[in-house]
Amino acid sequence: MPFNPQALSLNRTIQSANPAVYELLSRRGKAIYFPKLGILSQSAEAVGKTINATIGTALEDTGAPMVLGSLASLVNLKRTDGFSYAPSSGRPEIRSSWKRMMLTKNPSLQGKTFSLPVVTSALTHGLSMAGYLFIEERDSIISPDYYWENYDLVFGNAHGGRIDTFPTFTENLRFNVGALHDKLLRAPAGKKAVILNFPNNPTGYTVTESEAYGVRAALVEAAEAGNSIAVLIDDSYFGLVYEQGVLRESMFALLADAHERILAVKLDGPTKEDYVWGFRVGFVTFAIKNGTAELYNALGAKLAGAIRGNISNASNISQSLLLQAYAGTSYDAEKEEKYRTLERRYRKIREVIAAHPEYGNYFHPLPFNSGYFMCIRIVSGKAEAIRRTLLDKYSTGTISQNDVLRLAFSSTPLAMIETLFENCYHAAKECA
Numbered sequence: 001m002p003f004n005p006q007a008l009s010l011n012r013t014i015q016s017a018n019p020a021v022y023e024l025l026s027r028r029g030k031a032i033y034f035p036k037l038g039i040l041s042q043s044a045e046a047v048g049k050t051i052n053a054t055i056g057t058a059l060e061d062t063g064a065p066m067v068l069g070s071l072a073s074l075v076n077l078k079r080t081d082g083f084s085y086a087p088s089s090g091r092p093e094i095r096s097s098w099k100r101m102m103l104t105k106n107p108s109l110q111g112k113t114f115s116l117p118v119v120t121s122a123l124t125h126g127l128s129m130a131g132y133l134f135i136e137e138r139d140s141i142i143s144p145d146y147y148w149e150n151y152d153l154v155f156g157n158a159h160g161g162r163i164d165t166f167p168t169f170t171e172n173l174r175f176n177v178g179a180l181h182d183k184l185l186r187a188p189a190g191k192k193a194v195i196l197n198f199p200n201n202p203t204g205y206t207v208t209e210s211e212a213y214g215v216r217a218a219l220v221e222a223a224e225a226g227n228s229i230a231v232l233i234d235d236s237y238f239g240l241v242y243e244q245g246v247l248r249e250s251m252f253a254l255l256a257d258a259h260e261r262i263l264a265v266k267l268d269g270p271t272k273e274d275y276v277w278g279f280r281v282g283f284v285t286f287a288i289k290n291g292t293a294e295l296y297n298a299l300g301a302k303l304a305g306a307i308r309g310n311i312s313n314a315s316n317i318s319q320s321l322l323l324q325a326y327a328g329t330s331y332d333a334e335k336e337e338k339y340r341t342l343e344r345r346y347r348k349i350r351e352v353i354a355a356h357p358e359y360g361n362y363f364h365p366l367p368f369n370s371g372y373f374m375c376i377r378i379v380s381g382k383a384e385a386i387r388r389t390l391l392d393k394y395s396t397g398t399i400s401q402n403d404v405l406r407l408a409f410s411s412t413p414l415a416m417i418e419t420l421f422e423n424c425y426h427a428a429k430e431c432a
């Protein structure tokens with residue numbers, strides 16, 4: 001199918017701004033565009049006219065959005081903010097708020113160029129849209145071997161890609177920068193995709209600052225060797241770091257100006273950061289060394305086009321509620337309180353493990369320092385058998401993945417943490 005002239009125009013902009021970014025686009029990424037002509041432009045031209053018969057929403061004779069009283073009474077927002085469509089790329093106010101907040105959370109982004117975030121229907125959708133733009137049938141996505149299992153559906157089933165793993169940890173239980181380096185440099189130079197997720201699901205690990213710079217150096221070396229690399233940075237659990245010396249900023253801030261052949265794609269959002277799992281709002285932001293406004297706008301237009309053809313737009317009511325919370329004076333303190341709750345559980349786990357050396361006969365914790373989860377690696381016996389025993393005999397639910405059990409302290413009350421580990425110990429002993 002020949003490309004639409006609007007796609008060709010975006011492609012020319014991207015190609016002339018940075019040919020490596022153009023090379024990173026999948027065929028669908030090259031073909032997509034946000035339609036400026038047609039319904040959207042004709043509707044825009046009709047704004048303010050006495051009669052506007054262009055709009056595909058229903059209005060009262062007064063011009064207000066039609067709303068059912070039973071729903072209006074539940075929603076304390078202007079009708080347009082609660083019930084109307086949001087733009088495909090998201091409400092302008094939340095996009096600029098989120099960008100401002102990104103700078104506060106990642107001070108080293110100061111002075112670096114990055115795009116205005118585009119709103120997605122939360123991170124899963126953002127990941128899928130990144131797959132749409134950058135992942136071709138049979139492309140590999142390099143990832144640590146502990147990764148969120150949904151990546152298989154997002155990148156494999158939806159886009160025909162393949163997660164190509166390296167061991168997450170070295171034998172000394174450090175992040176395996178060397179293995180990432182080898183994956184990047186052993187294959188012939190060309191287009192590469194990498195996914196990084198810190199704090200990680202399932203391990204609850206975030207790289208230390210020095211490991212983070214090691215990751216950056218490996219990527220830069222690979223770019224210098226002629227690779228063009230899309231680095232997808234899944235920041236779902238951003239901000240939930242509980243130890244010193246661990247990377248507090250996003251890898252995105254380190255990679256934003258790393259190399260003209262490294263495109264950093266940040267996937268983040270309020271789902272976990274603001275405890276609004278069902279709101280379905282997330283963001284995708286691009287950065288590359290010497291990125292221009294034209295390049296970012298063209299990538300944003302392609303992303304908005306992919307969103308328009310996929311979900312049309314993300315929840316407006318959720319964006320409105322978040323905007324109000326971000327403008328409120330108690331927002332920071334409320335977040336801090338939730339962080340402290342999770343941190344207390346994290347510290348309790350450290351305490352419990354330190355107090356029970358006998359647990360080491362049956363399981364060892366994988367490195368963890370952040371996020372919602374930690375994993376225990378089973379010494380002997382099957383993790384799945386232990387999981388079943390925990391369910392059946394100890395009324396305790398966990399997730400088994402290969403040789404580890406993932407324990408979510410995000411959902412375990414502080415007072416139950418000791419019992420959770422005691423139960424794991426007994427179940428592991430019985431299954432050994």
Ligand SMILES: Cc1ncc(COP(=O)(O)O)c(C=O)c1O
Pocket residue numbers: 121122123124125148197200201234236269271272277281282
């Ligand atoms: C690593 C990771 N990425 C993405 C997501 C999805 O987040 P969302 O609910 O915003 O789609 C999750 C949720 O569990 C996750 O653990």
